[in-house]
Amino acid sequence: MRSRSDVLELAILGLLQDTPMHGYELRKRLNVMLGSFRALSYGSLYPALRSMADRGLITVAGSSEPLPHALSGKRSRNVYELTADGKEHLAEALTSSGPTAWDDEGFDVRFALFAQTDVETRLRILEGRRTRLAERLDQLRTSAARTRERVDEYTLELHRHGLEQVEREVAWLDGLIDRERDSGRTSKRRHPASRRTDGSESS
Amino acid sequence: MRSRSDVLELAILGLLQDTPMHGYELRKRLNVMLGSFRALSYGSLYPALRSMADRGLITVAGSSEPLPHALSGKRSRNVYELTADGKEHLAEALTSSGPTAWDDEGFDVRFALFAQTDVETRLRILEGRRTRLAERLDQLRTSAARTRERVDEYTLELHRHGLEQVEREVAWLDGLIDRERDSGRTSKRRHPASRRTDGSESS
DNA sequence: GTTAGCATGTAAGGAGTTACATGATTTT
DNA sequence: AAAATCATGTAACTCCTTACATGCTAAC
Structure with a gap:
């Protein structure tokens, strides 16, 4: 039901399909993808990743459980990877004509993902x-x-x-x-x- | 201190310098001015007007007091008008090179106000x-x-x-x-x- | 007299940023 | 071993939109 932030999720899924990655790296590529001005902040990215992990779209390497809200203790590179569900979601999102599909950002992200379609x-x-x-x-x-x-x-x-x-x-x-x-x-x-x-x- | 919303205030001040107006009319012109897509909502406009009235940049016709937070009772067209302070503020804002002066929206508004500069x-x-x-x-x-x-x-x-x-x-x-x-x-x-x-x- | 459009407002919440707080790794 | 940069996260706040609630005024 988060209709606007679909775009961010789509971009994340698209990048992760290419190759698994940790958040910091993801952010840099996201910034290139979304047009380079308008730097996406960690305050947006990490909560989004958390939410996507909770919904089973991605997994976090190191703790392959569905991220039970408490970090294991150590704090280092969390590598995110698409699940089967995530791939399905991505395919749907790319195909669908949802409300944000044709606006500037939504289009740019979909276009940047054309190589996978x-x-x-x-x-x-x-x-x-x-x-x-x-x-x-x-x-x-x-x-x-x-x-x-x-x-x-x-x-x-x-x-x-x-x-x-x-x-x-x-x-x-x-x-x-x-x-x-x-x-x-x-x-x-x-x-x-x-x-x-x-x-x-x-x- | 509201660095982003300066743009909205600037646009309002600019339109009001042209001619006094009530909110509904203001909104329509604002929407033309800001590019016609992205309709500004009343939920943004009226609080902004209230705040500007509180700070003495504009007056509200019908109750020429500085708007003591309680409406007189009746509810109809509130005509807003620039004060001397407001005009000064507008002149400053148009001239200044603040943080939002050169981004897309900030520039568009300033450009739309060129006839007054x-x-x-x-x-x-x-x-x-x-x-x-x-x-x-x-x-x-x-x-x-x-x-x-x-x-x-x-x-x-x-x-x-x-x-x-x-x-x-x-x-x-x-x-x-x-x-x-x-x-x-x-x-x-x-x-x-x-x-x-x-x-x-x-x- | 009732519909349509004019007119004003508030409350809740979404989406993201800034600023903060912390720790790990690499470079010098 | 200090400094830089990589890396992860949270809390507070901002700006705006949606949805709601209300009442006036003109047209039919």
């Missing part, structure tokens, strides 16, 4: 995000038309620029969708994550 | 924001160089795109800075807010 999932996520942005665009254009007369030049310029940024975002998504459709046609359900890194798309 | 202030804000974004760019490029090998193609693409968006933001700011410098040269300290609304810049 199949073409169908990727396309669903990209298209869902595109739809969401198109709605936003509509909204912005409508509200612009309504308020055209009543606002000063600067406010107008701010809105114009915001609109442009969203338009570019949509164009970017369109490019990605095309690429995925191509790769989907060539090799159904395969991971095409090993393309050239320099990504030379001539428009 | 002079060229010097506008230039300081635009340049401050540009510096902040340039730092971000540096950071992103550095971290990209450090992690180039260790991340998959999708994460890379996400970073590339993020970088591009910030670069565009900087280019936008450069254009605005040029325009302000021109208008500053032509007419020192005058408000050039009465340009053509259709903004035909053929570029």
Whole structure:
């Protein structure tokens, strides 16, 4: 029922599927993943890990019990690892179109995890995000038309620029969708994550 | 001491300088100003207004006393208006380079209030924001160089795109800075807010 | 006269940050 | 052996949203 913090959990699960890790390391990768500004604090991370361990999504190495709330005594690297339940949860979360699936953060995390998904999932996520942005665009254009007369030049310029940024975002998504459709046609359900890194798309 | 919520207060003060208003109306304009997604709730707005009234930045019409915590009995439109203190506070806040001055929200609000400022202030804000974004760019490029090998193609693409968006933001700011410098040269300290609304810049 | 929208507020709680408190390991 | 950095955690606090509760005013 924690609808917003799903994003953090998803990111954690995604990173742990790649490889088991302890919290400190996890945090660094999380910060890269979530956009590098906005450093996630330990005050968020550790309680989240605790909660996930309590729910059986991950295990803590050293004490393989379901973490009975009392630390064994020593205090050192706790290595976290996905359980079968955790993997299932991750797969569901990646596929589902929950309430936080298409907003900025939710999308970024899902996108960063694309290497672990199949073409169908990727396309669903990209298209869902595109739809969401198109709605936003509509909204912005409508509200612009309504308020055209009543606002000063600067406010107008701010809105114009915001609109442009969203338009570019949509164009970017369109490019990605095309690429995925191509790769989907060539090799159904395969991971095409090993393309050239320099990504030379001539428009 | 409320360092983050300065932004909300600044926005309120800015709108009230334009014209006195009651809360409901204020909220609608605030939502346009702050980007239209992310609707500010009454649960944020009214307590903020109360606090600002308590501190003497604004007055409430109908009961011109400093709001002695007990409403008079009736319940209807409370019209808020800036006090001299409030105007001073606003001027300071617009000029100052506080901790929240250059982040996304802080900048947007200050920009939306440009019509009420002079060229010097506008230039300081635009340049401050540009510096902040340039730092971000540096950071992103550095971290990209450090992690180039260790991340998959999708994460890379996400970073590339993020970088591009910030670069565009900087280019936008450069254009605005040029325009302000021109208008500053032509007419020192005058408000050039009465340009053509259709903004035909053929570029 | 009743629905819809205007208008104001409060209480509870979610999500995260800061600041604190502690201990282990590596580097100098 | 001191300093730096790795590593884990908690408590208090902030800011905001949701959901609720209330009453006024215009339209039909």
